[in-house]
Amino acid sequence: MNENPLPSVIPDKEWKKIQRMLSKRSLWMIHFCTGCGAMEMPPVMTSRYDMERFGIIPMATPRQADLMLVTGYVATKTLKRIVRVYEQMQDPKYVIAFGSCPINGGIYWDSYNIIKRLDKYIPVDLYIAGCMPRPEAVMDAFLKLMKDIDEGKANGWMRYRKYYDQYKRNQMRIFKRWDE
């Protein structure tokens, strides 16, 4: 059940360094606002903690985005939408999971319709612990993600391609069918 591929540095071509350098400086973000984490985004975007100084701007559609924020608990119904949004994003793409709920279920750990680990269904590059993480923590996570991208550690999208079957198997265990 819990066979999740471990995050490791997947070897990449040398010239992709330029791409990583560019993509860490202009992360376009789509925030999938589930749960209470969405409330932490406005301070991060606006003048107090202005994330645009790092080139991170909110985008309206997943097609244009590089970075997805899952901001809170993930219900089984929401998971399908998250997977669809994630698959519509263009590679390279990164995921940040917010708060304790996507890590281990948080306060919903024994709920019948909340999944416990997001990482089993889509690859997560970075977790922010806390219930809820403060905007400082979010900014810190962005900086950490930028560092990881630069070092080639944030390679969730490569993991998703490499272990696609296992991710799909985990997802189908939840969904039963795709078209509802």
Added chain:
Amino acid sequence: MIVDWLIQAGLVALYLFLAVVIGLLFMGIARKVTARVQNRVGPPVYQNFLDVGKLLAKKTNIKHNWIFDFAPLFALAGVLLALAYLPMGGYKMLSGEGDLILLLYIMAIPALGFALGAGASANPNAGVGVMRALMLMLSYEMPFLLVLLALMIFYNTASLSTLLEKQMSFAWGIVALPISALAADLALQGMMMEKPFDIPIAPHEIASGPLVEFGGKYLGMLMLYSAGSIVLETTLFVDLFLGGGVVLNPAHYGIIAYVVNYLVWFVFIFIVWMIAVLINAVFPRFRIEQAFKFYWKWPTVIAILGLIQAYIMSVFMGVVP
């Protein structure tokens, strides 16, 4: 013969390349200025170069149909063609008699390409966005055409190069026809889709409208297109009303005149762009019918007043530039 042709082609390529670079720089400056107005730090001014580089380096896996693939190229090529018809700093790349009217048609090509791609994506948001864009175009073209009519009556020409010469020898359009210049600047705000009129690409209502299905390399091309169109629209205003930035006559001063004129042109389009950006930074968004009503009411009235002024000056007072 062939060498002349090559030099000419190289110069045109250089000018178009510089126009796109200036457009990207202007987008970055606009983001920085907007951030400062909103009491933020804002991204560095070269942010949009990073963005375009990132977008063009992304893997792109969007499949709709060949029109969708073709549309960003169509838009970029259309905007480059329109830029080639505009004198930038007094340098004429392509020109001919009546190119002011021709330009109006050419300026519709990039928007059309954009609409084509958005329509081909079959996304309802894109459809709504395109419909709004065409409606907005219908609204700002009315005052803008009246302004062009006033200019054509006053300067008695439909050729951009003759217009520049006459503005240099007589008086700039903004001095001779200030009322028309005001109407043109109001129309320009809608043409550039800046804040009271960013109805077609409203990100919070219709998920960035026509752009909704574009991502990766397609979006990179469209970003280059919008960079070009910023320069196109500001240059149009500068050429019509500020003499195209021509302060030295190239016939007398040669190459120095081109360099100085280019710098003056750059300062002028920067000022025109900054006016639009500062309005953009503080205003909310109109609804489409409000924008339509606004354009067919105030700028149209102002443009008609400008037309009357131009007519009286040229016909009754005998002012002939």
